[in-house]
Amino acid sequence: MTEKRIIDVDYSQVDTERMRINMGPQHPSTHGVLRLEVEVDGEIVTDVVPHIGYLHRCFEKACEKMSYPQVIPFIDRMDYIASMNNELPYVVGMEKLMGINVPDRIQLIRMAFAELNRIANHQLAVATFGLDAGAFTPFLYLFRDREMILNLFEKASGGRLLYNYFWIGGLMHDVPPTFKQECLNIISTVRKTNEEVMNLLIGNSIFIERTINVGILPADVAVNFGVSGPVLRGSGLNYDLRRSEPYLLYDKFDFDVVVGKGEMGTLGDCWDRNIVRMREMEESCKIIEQIIANFPDESSDVRALVPRRVKPPKGEIYSKAENPKGELGFYIVSDGTVNPYRMRARATSFVNLSVLPEISKGYMIADLIMILGSLDIVLGEIDR
């Protein structure tokens, strides 16, 4: 019904006046405190100027005054939806800098928790995407299953949302004894609910009409804007850090990188980005199953290799990992003392959001909200 949108209405004789709407920091669907200054011609968006910085919590300045392990709780609070995945690049980078090789069991635990956190993040992304389109119920179903994952995290690390669980050289606690059984329960429930959400939301024809041919992001523009994660893979580009530069034990596990194929509407629209997230949940379930399959039973001391005082040698490293939202990189410069000389966090949502003005011109206000939802941004990471 809605063919590719071409807005070439010639308004020459009609003296329309552009209205500038301020979708301010308090707006039901800006996913936090983001202000969009939208220039609107009737209902059609002609220009968007995102204003960020409403949640700038001085992360990089604070890191320069704290010791290396003290930084981890602040890293959790950057992308507070996928905190486990946040800690991963920092911890792996520091271990590489200090030359600590962590035993396989701890790497497996880290991968399992990272993939569980990826599922939790994608559940929230799809839930709020449905909420932006006006469908309230999938939000409730997906959040009901997210609670199961949060319970397991709470058993392991004590926190529901922000964990400080991965330490430099090991973990805070060992996994709970019922770890294997709970992971399998989570996977079976997640698969059941995803199938239900596919029929209720993703397959719903109104939802399809709302998302196809909206916010089309061609692959080359995506790469030029440095976009990464499901937003880039939604445009059909096969780039996943777990495959191209494997860290932990990702090269020993077989899972396929989900790429948008443009089944509905054109390649790289909101529907593709959303379906990539739905299918990535399935891939994460596969990885967790393989981890549980060859998970050593006897428990080992997880704090064996944690150094008493973390003093890395002089040097710098840019360590990156495949976060649920995209590539999260930490540029750590150490000058041999206890405090990092400079800690730069390359946040994925900061870069993914910069593509919004490019792809939302010529669409309607309702589409702008959908495009913003499909980029899956989180403000803690953007403003750092």
Add this chain to the structure above:
Amino acid sequence: MGLLNRLDDPIQGDGIILGTVEDLLNWGRSKSDWYLQFGLACCAIEFMALNAAHFDMMRFGAIPRTSPRQADFIIVSGTVTLKMADRIKTLYEQMSEPRYVMSMGSCANTGGPYWEHGYHVVKGVDRLIPVDVYVPGCPPRPEAFFEGLVKLQKMISTQAIFRKREKMSAEDLAALELRNKKIQEYNERAAQENIEFTNAKHVGYSRYSLDFLNKGEQS
């Protein structure tokens, strides 16, 4: 029935008519408190989990409203930064009168983990708006939040409307005086520095109104 349980209470019940009408009004206000749908940071995700099926916030009659005009109480869930300070003030001033503030999470209470090095963080939202209930935690567990919500509802249901003031216990009276003093002080500060602070002068700058570059006058 629990509805008018204050009636048989000899001390608080201010006679049949005035006491009952006041309790009814308080009961209505406390049992259907609509909150402003507005999250700042990590506490907002815990806040979404509250609305979800597992911890259902609607059991307390709290329905999310998107516009400050229809909201009864505002939940400041997350870190309040300086750039956001004006907005929180404007939002608070837009809400219609019997309004309450609940500060959720240690960032909103006292600046939280950013108290030491956060040059851009407001160390506690009570520097901006008078707060009624503080919920500690980073992020607070849903049960802690519900305890705060129940405490807020209890506070609303014991508020004095008619001549109930004389009968209140000393400690309630002191708390009430403190709250009124805070609101009084806040109103004075807002009025005294009105030009600088409250109006929407610092709504923000955009590429089109380029006069923000010359620091003198602002658009």
Add this chain to the structure above:
Amino acid sequence: MEQNFLYNWFGDGVITYALLVTIPLVFLLIYALVAILGELKIASWVQDRLGPMRTGWKGVLQPLAEVIKLLQKEDIVPDAANKPLFNLAPYVMFTGAFGAFAAMPFAFNFVPAHLNVGLFYIFAIGAFSVIGIVMGGWASNNKYSLLGAMRGVSQMVSYEIPIALAILAIAALAGSLDLQEIINQQGGGFWNWNIFGGYGSFWKILVIPFTLSLFVIHFVGGLAETNRIPFDIPEGESEIVAGYHTEYSGMKFAMFFFAEYANMFTVSAIIAICFLGGWQSPFGDFLNQPAMQAFWFISKACFLVFVQIWLRWTLPRLRVDQLMYVSWKVMTPLAFVCFVAIAVWSMLR
């Protein structure tokens, strides 16, 4: 037609007229409270949670608490708003919804105003709520409300065409605009309801697809009339904050709240009258006393209200241009085809 039973009891005096007005108004207010509670509870049931539980037994008194609270709220009128229009808008919208009750037949001997152009009157007064939305949106001098008002106008005007055609088809089928007449023709069991082609020989099976699609068109148009999802773009929560009632608070907002639920009942009542046989009982003459007739009418309308609420919590929201596309390119031509078919059938019958 049968005289109203109130005339026999109180004669043709002031009391009857007073009662004729208060009974529907009291019914509407009670219904609105029940509908608000229904919305909260059905939403919670659909979404696998409990809903309001702490006011009265299992949250039954929640709407009462909400009304008491809204009574006390400060009534903010923005200083840049157009004061008279701003204050009048909610009441205009409520009258739009409540005005239709004048001609609503609750039983064969109880209809407040027995008009022989009842159907036409109800349809005309239904358009009143559009004025309320535009007034509210324009007067509150807020960009979001302006957008909401403009969307509301374009949606309601373009959805009145399919509803008008559906009503025209029913008038052609029944041969009259008088609601009591339309309902009387649907007597004798549910097989004679207009949704199954009204009374007539075995050959009416040919017409059933057309009357069924007319029923669907009228129901979908009714959804758009009351701004319910998937057509709730005038107050698209996630797009334009709260649409046309962004600046309203306190009792004025409560009036908008009431008007929306009252409008839901009005629209469902019209559909029940035109297609589901108004106060006719589904078992022919069994259980057809006046009291039971009122019960049948209200239960049919309430069932349709339940379906509206149920749809709200399952479907996403349409975009403005898709909404227009559905109305002009899909529903209006389909309504024309069905209207022609039913006109031919009502001639042959």
Add this chain to the structure above:
Amino acid sequence: MTANEIYEKLKSEFGDEIISLTEDAANEAFIVVKPQRIVEICLVLRDDPNFKFDYMANLTGMDYPNNLTVVYHLYSIPLNHRIVLKVELNKENPSVESVEKVWKTANWHEREAYDMFGIIFENHPFLVRILTPYDWEGHPLRKDYKEPETYHGVKIAY
């Protein structure tokens, strides 16, 4: 392609514009470059068939005691190799050409580097603060930065 090959090729093409290559023990190597012709170097890095650095992961500022450095982390998706460029600027008027024309992602990264370090990027389309409020004084990530006392009437210190 390893860092040395990239360095040799660049050296041969740009001569003394490319100053040095340091291989760090733990990880990637970085090439120090003169600020004058940074845009051409980046264009070559992006378009040359055996470089193909089409993905700029990160651009950020560094405050060293004697100079302000701008660090470019580049990555090539087709050829799967990485390189780091560094440009050293004096502290008085730190200004360098903006590479926004080469990689669009540099727009926001450069705005943040300007906001945090005060590095001016010439003919950048909209060089304005991005994280701190628009009327904020000072550049927070400089080592010699002192916090302001109050902002808009709100006391900042705890």
